[in-house]
Amino acid sequence: MLLHIRGRGEFAHQHDAATRREIGRRLAALKGFRFDGEHDAGRDYPGPLYLVPSDTILSDEASALGIAGEGDLFGGVVPHAFVATKAITHPLVDPGAEAPPGWSHDFARHMEGAVVEGFTAFTLDDARRAALRLLERGPLRLKPVLATSGRGQVTVRDETELDARLGALDTDGLSEVGLVLEEDLADVETYSVGQVRLDDLLVSYVGTQGTTPNARGEAVYGGSDLLFARGGFDALLDFDLPQPIRLAVIQASQYDAAALECFPGLFASRRNYDVAQGINCRDRRCSGVLEQSWRLGGATGAEIAALEAFLADTGLEQARASTVERYGGSGRPPAGATIYFQGTDDVEGPMVKYAVIAP
Structure with missing residues (x-):
């Protein structure tokens, strides 16, 4: 059986393309398949394929x-494009607001208490009404x-600023994928909660992600430090977790179950949820799921390292794995690390990306 990676168009960064190829090779080794590189839609393949797409796929x-x-891919499949985005996290401003076919009002009811306060809008008029209510x-x-990794997000403090921001928006696709408006939190800690299935092996994890300066001094994703358990989210909750982390796992598992129930046709072998905990403007501590990812992500290197460890030792019940990304020639990989990229990227310059499993 062949294993293929699959992307949409050319990657802007060499390191992303190299990472995706190495993930494909390692998954092929775990499954005992032959790695056959990039999938070619125009080619006729004689047998079944296992795909590793860079994006969530439509049904x-x-x-x-x-x-x-x-079991046919490392990633996820959704019935509508907006289901793969953070748009599903929040309700509409009212039941009569515009929404694309397939929208679920029930999802918001399932998620009460597990997301921070906010709305999703599919028109500028609905976005303005939702924003005024939040303001x-x-x-x-x-x-x-x-947008990913916080790119394109802006803070709005008053109606004048709101009108300027809405007026500057690119509205192409707004009616199909939407716009999220969410209360602003301070002193935010973001947890990653996820689950990966490879054949009969299911592992779940929780941990934190950090930032690092890139060559331009911008704060970008710098890696994840994750605790893995063999089994589902309940296996994580069997650990003696600090209360904030335990709450993050509970909220992520609630989001996961609600999405599967409310959006028929959704399935995923790789699931990741970002849970934010911070202080709102009323000095109240809040916790809630921000968004989901049912595709390759920054934590995937650690996920692969954990899968390799659990498959190698059938008695292993927990593991700790990390991904690291560093720029400018810093961050030498330790002995035993799996290197996904080490060199000079055309856009980012010198950098290194690797994953490591704890002893």
Whole structure:
């Protein structure tokens, strides 16, 4: 059986393409498949394939590729494009607000108490109404749903600033994928909670992610430090976790279950949820899921390292693994690390990306 990686167009960064290829090679080794490189839609493949896509796949596309369930890919399949984004995290400003086909009002009811306060809008008028309601309580964050790693997000403090920000928005696709408006939190700690299935092996994890300066001095993703358990989210809760981390796992598992129930046709072998905990403008501590990822992510190197460890030792019940990304020639990989990229990227300059499993 062949294992293919699959992307959409060319990567802007060499390190992303190199990382994706190495992930494909390592997954192929774990499954006993032959790694066959980039998938070619115009080629006729004689046998079944296992795909490692860089994006969440739509149901119609998955069907055309022969993907029938989570055992056929490392990633996820959704019935509508907006389901793969942070748009599903929040309700509409009112039941009569505009929404694309397939929108679930039930999802918001399932998530009460497990997300921070906010709304999703699919028109500028609905976005303005939602923002004015949030501004009555304090500042908000305006979040384009297709942006990653916090890019494109802005803080809005008053109506004048709101109108300027909404007027500057690129509204292409707004009616299909939406815009998120969310209360602004201070002193935020973000936890990563996730789950990965490879054949009969299921592992779940929780941990933190950090930032690091890139060559331009910008704070970008710098890696994740994760605790893994063999089994589902309940296996993590069997550990003696600090209360904030335990709450993050509970909220992420609630989000995961609600998404599977409210969006028929959704399935995923790789699931990741960002849970933010911080202080709102009323000096109240809040915790809630920000968004989901059912595709390759920054933590995937650590996920692969954990899968390798659990498959190598059937008696292993927990493990700790990390991913690290460093720029400018710093961050020499330790002995035993799996290096995903080490060299000079055309855009980012000198950098290194690696994963390491704790003893």
